[in-house]
Amino acid sequence: MPKKEIVPKKTPMAEQPPAERIHNFNEVPYGYTPEEAIAEARRCLECKNPRCVEGCPVGIDIPGFLKLIAEGDFQGAANLIHQANALPAITGRVCPQETQCEVVCALCKKYEPVAIGRLERFVADWEAAQGVLPVPPLPPPTGKKVAVVGSGPAGITVAADLAKMGHEVTIFEALHEPGGVLIYGIPEFRLPKEIVRREVDYVRRLGVKIVTDFVVGRTATLEELLQEFDAVFLGTGAGLPWFLNIPGENLSGVYSANEYLTRVNLMKAYLFPEYDTPVARGRRVVTIGGGNVAMDAARTALRMGAEESIIVYRRSREEMPARLEEIHHAEEEGVQFMLLTTPIAFHGDEQGRVKELECLRNELGEPDESGRRRPVAIPGSNFRIPCDLAIIAIGQSPNPLIPTTTPQLKIGKGGVVIVDEKTMKTSIKGVFAGGDVATGGATVILAMGHARIAAKAIDEYLRTGEW
Amino acid sequence: MNRILEKQVLSDVTKLMVVEAPLIARKAQAGQFVIVRISERSERIPLTIADFDREAGTITLIFQQVGKSTEEMATLEVGDHFATVVGPLGRPTEIERYGTVVCVGGGVGIAPIYPIARALKEAGNTVISIIGARTRAYLFWEDRMRAVSDELIICTDDGSYGRKALVTEPLKELLETRGNEIARVWAIGPTIMMKFVSLTTKPFNVPTIVSLNTIMVDGTGMCGGCRVELTSGQRFVCVDGPEFDGHQVNWDNLLARVQFYREQERLALEHWRHKCRLEEVVAQEEARTSVATGR
Ligand SMILES: Cc1cc2nc3c(=O)[nH]c(=O)nc-3n(C[C@H](O)[C@H](O)[C@H](O)COP(=O)(O)OP(=O)(O)OC[C@H]3O[C@@H](n4cnc5c(N)ncnc54)[C@H](O)[C@@H]3O)c2cc1C
Ligand SMILES: Cc1cc2nc3c(=O)[nH]c(=O)nc-3n(C[C@H](O)[C@H](O)[C@H](O)COP(=O)(O)OP(=O)(O)OC[C@H]3O[C@@H](n4cnc5c(N)ncnc54)[C@H](O)[C@@H]3O)c2cc1C
Ligand code: SF4
Ligand code: SF4
Ligand code: FES
Numbered sequence: 001m002p003k004k005e006i007v008p009k010k011t012p013m014a015e016q017p018p019a020e021r022i023h024n025f026n027e028v029p030y031g032y033t034p035e036e037a038i039a040e041a042r043r044c045l046e047c048k049n050p051r052c053v054e055g056c057p058v059g060i061d062i063p064g065f066l067k068l069i070a071e072g073d074f075q076g077a078a079n080l081i082h083q084a085n086a087l088p089a090i091t092g093r094v095c096p097q098e099t100q101c102e103v104v105c106a107l108c109k110k111y112e113p114v115a116i117g118r119l120e121r122f123v124a125d126w127e128a129a130q131g132v133l134p135v136p137p138l139p140p141p142t143g144k145k146v147a148v149v150g151s152g153p154a155g156i157t158v159a160a161d162l163a164k165m166g167h168e169v170t171i172f173e174a175l176h177e178p179g180g181v182l183i184y185g186i187p188e189f190r191l192p193k194e195i196v197r198r199e200v201d202y203v204r205r206l207g208v209k210i211v212t213d214f215v216v217g218r219t220a221t222l223e224e225l226l227q228e229f230d231a232v233f234l235g236t237g238a239g240l241p242w243f244l245n246i247p248g249e250n251l252s253g254v255y256s257a258n259e260y261l262t263r264v265n266l267m268k269a270y271l272f273p274e275y276d277t278p279v280a281r282g283r284r285v286v287t288i289g290g291g292n293v294a295m296d297a298a299r300t301a302l303r304m305g306a307e308e309s310i311i312v313y314r315r316s317r318e319e320m321p322a323r324l325e326e327i328h329h330a331e332e333e334g335v336q337f338m339l340l341t342t343p344i345a346f347h348g349d350e351q352g353r354v355k356e357l358e359c360l361r362n363e364l365g366e367p368d369e370s371g372r373r374r375p376v377a378i379p380g381s382n383f384r385i386p387c388d389l390a391i392i393a394i395g396q397s398p399n400p401l402i403p404t405t406t407p408q409l410k411i412g413k414g415g416v417v418i419v420d421e422k423t424m425k426t427s428i429k430g431v432f433a434g435g436d437v438a439t440g441g442a443t444v445i446l447a448m449g450h451a452r453i454a455a456k457a458i459d460e461y462l463r464t465g466e467w
Numbered sequence: 468m469n470r471i472l473e474k475q476v477l478s479d480v481t482k483l484m485v486v487e488a489p490l491i492a493r494k495a496q497a498g499q500f501v502i503v504r505i506s507e508r509s510e511r512i513p514l515t516i517a518d519f520d521r522e523a524g525t526i527t528l529i530f531q532q533v534g535k536s537t538e539e540m541a542t543l544e545v546g547d548h549f550a551t552v553v554g555p556l557g558r559p560t561e562i563e564r565y566g567t568v569v570c571v572g573g574g575v576g577i578a579p580i581y582p583i584a585r586a587l588k589e590a591g592n593t594v595i596s597i598i599g600a601r602t603r604a605y606l607f608w609e610d611r612m613r614a615v616s617d618e619l620i621i622c623t624d625d626g627s628y629g630r631k632a633l634v635t636e637p638l639k640e641l642l643e644t645r646g647n648e649i650a651r652v653w654a655i656g657p658t659i660m661m662k663f664v665s666l667t668t669k670p671f672n673v674p675t676i677v678s679l680n681t682i683m684v685d686g687t688g689m690c691g692g693c694r695v696e697l698t699s700g701q702r703f704v705c706v707d708g709p710e711f712d713g714h715q716v717n718w719d720n721l722l723a724r725v726q727f728y729r730e731q732e733r734l735a736l737e738h739w740r741h742k743c744r745l746e747e748v749v750a751q752e753e754a755r756t757s758v759a760t761g762r
Contacts, residue, residue: 250695278728
């Protein structure tokens with residue numbers, strides 16, 4: 001075989017221009033055309049020891065599916081991806097590829113990596129465009145019943161896998177719409193809700209029953225579920241928002257990112273008053289944090305009419321945990337970054353509404369336990385950022401509702417449910433857990449990976465009864 | 468599920484609905500609430516479970532028409548469904564045998580104070596209840612409250628029924644005359660009323676429980692929008708409450724927070740009323756043309 005000619009750069013993907021997109025909630029990147037996808041897939045070197053596969057938390061056969069794309073066999077590529085990844089249209093869009101599959105791509109030494117995420121997305125979108133995905137033939141019912149708590153990526157993946165094994169699955173979801181963070185948190189312009197609904201619909205077509213408006217720990221306890229079901233999977237995520245614990249945090253106009261994004265995404269406040277739920281429309285919006293959640297909030301604020309949207313982050317740019325693409329998109333859209341800045345107080349007006357965020361400037365000190373250089377505040381460097389809306393996006397931990405109503409459930413540092421990583425078993429017989437509830441805020445692909453491990457272990461438990 | 472089985476008009480602005488919700492009725496306890504959503508476009512609004520019937524699988528909601536969502540709710544009729552009824556949310560009231568207790572219900576707060584008074588009575592307490600409203604037409608459930616109270620004091624702001632007073636007046640007198648007897652006070656009503664009840668009981672050092680009605684979205688501890696400042700730190704009303712020690716609440720912060728959406732709430736109500744009028748006009752117009760064309 002002749003030696004392949006190397007194409008140094010990723011095939012570019014067309015996007016909505018920044019000036020236009022800040023006025024709508026439509027998705028930003030348009031996705032590859034089949035020709036672009038084939039050209040991009042051909043960049044792969046077909047390595048003998050593909051490092052990319054190790055970089056992917058669920059070990060997708062990346063060179064395998066790239067080769068099929070290069071040959072124009074998109075259905076074959078889709079089938080191959082599905083063996084390891086249940087939600088490629090979603091992970092192709094939201095995985096932090098630059099720290100997972102793409103960072104270790106052999107091309108990276110000198111050139112840009114293969115655009116694995118974009119190609120994964122292409123294949124999934126192509127498949128969806130062919131019509132409704134048929135459900136596979138299901139095995140005869142096993143007569144075993146499983147309750148899945150939470151309908152985020154962990155919950156829907158575990159439900160789909162178990163249904164395909166012949167178990168009777170019911171998902172219980174606290175909110176009125178299934179999808180977890182994919183529905184209430186990640187905005188439409190990054191992950192169209194249509195895609196999430198399609199995945200949820202697929203799970204329904206597999207025979208999974210989805211009960212919304214059901215809060216486990218309140219409507220029924222975990223113990224009560226165990227009386228009715230043979231096994232339970234907890235995929236309740238990490239929905240408890242952290243606050244800064246600084247003065248003025250309870251002023252009106254100071255939101256957690258969860259509240260802000262839930263109002264806009266789940267409750268459709270951007271369509272107010274056609275939809276009833278209001279949200280404050282700030283002119284100068286400050287978002288505190290440097291992760292995906294912060295980028296989503298700051299970019300949503302622009303689309304809600306903010307003239308200025310400012311991100312305040314205590315470390316430097318290199319340390320921002322957000323996906324590179326999000327930081328890049330935020331910058332293009334005019335989001336300003338105030339780095340090495342620590343908030344110390346909110347100040348309000350007579351009506352108790354936020355009007356300023358007081359901050360200190362930082363310099364970088366010694367590395368901390370995470371290996372990143374610790375930001376150290378410079379005394380006396382106080383300054384104030386005028387703002388009429390502030391959004392706190394500094395992290396979240398698992399909701400304590402189920403643990404507090406289930407004393408036997410073992411909980412670790414940060415409120416996570418303790419699991420055995422090989423099986424996702426918790427301290428209670430018959431109860432498994434995975435996704436953010438077991439890790440604290442992490443990623444969609446990790447949640448899905450957990451779910452796949454759990455599904456196997458649950459199936460085994462149901463068949464053998466052994467714990 | 469979620470079907471309205473009964474509707475009562477308690478006053479011009481206060482309605483009662485019995486809703487089919489067997490899962491919630493099974494678990495409900497005094498002090499808890501539900502979140503309802505009328506339709507796909509509606510907001511999620513918290514309402515106290517004023518009563519429940521485990522056998523019939525129903526819960527009773529009582530609401531006052533104060534804005535768009537509650538106005539729209541008032542137009543629902545028997546047989547209609549809510550898009551969402553989720554619960555029971557919040558922590559139940561801590562019912563014990565305390566001795567003599569006072570239950571204060573103001574306005575629509577009479578609805579949530581009732582199951583608490585009943586549970587306290589059943590637990591062997593001597594229950595003194597004070598209920599109040601702006602005017603006689605806004606009072607309801609006098610008979611029910613009487614049935615679970617050893618003493619019942621009724622006030623109206625305008626003197627149209629009972630005593631012409633704010634609920635804090637008879638409360639203060641009780642505390643002055645029988646202060647050592649009174650082990651605990653519960654107060655539910657408008658935020659401003661609960662603030663003044665707490666201020667009234669403070670000098671007498673009588674533990675005072677209030678049920679806060681902050682603005683909420685999810686009701687499960689996910690958004691933090693319902694947070695309240697206590698002297699002991701920040702709490703989420705939907706999961707840590709709704710009942711708190713009234714002496715610990717930062718009332719001014721709370722009052723400001725519940726006002727935050729006032730302008731948008733006004734807009735929403737106007738928009739809705741306008742739409743309703745429009746629909747009426749269109750309906751009339753259609754009726755007229757169909758008569759005219761003989762269809
Ligand atoms: C704004 C935002 C942006 C993000 N961006 C990215 C990104 O770009 N890439 C990425 O990989 N990850 C991202 N993440 C993280 C990612 O979304 C999560 O890691 C992932 O969704 C976790 O999945 P999960 O299934 O464990 O939980 P979740 O998606 O959180 O779902 C949990 C579900 O359980 C329900 N639930 C909770 N408690 C109960 C209960 N007691 N009873 C019934 N139901 C309950 C919740 O309502 C929720 O629907 C982002 C997160 C946020 C908030
Ligand atoms: C735990 C809890 C239990 C409640 N129980 C009852 C009840 O049993 N009966 C009842 O009539 N009301 C109850 N409320 C208040 C009820 O939720 C609000 O009256 C309702 O949401 C108002 O909606 P709206 O659209 O009609 O009015 P809006 O136009 O939204 O508001 C009108 C007025 O109500 C206040 N308000 C708005 N939203 C809320 C909200 N979510 N919570 C509290 N106040 C709000 C505003 O400050 C404003 O003054 C309860 C609230 C909580 C938190
Ligand atoms: S699932 Fe995520 S990490 Fe794995 S190949 Fe796809 S984009 Fe890369
Ligand atoms: S590491 Fe890069 S070049 Fe090698 S197989 Fe994977 S995608 Fe292809
Ligand atoms: S209503 Fe969202 S946390 Fe309480």
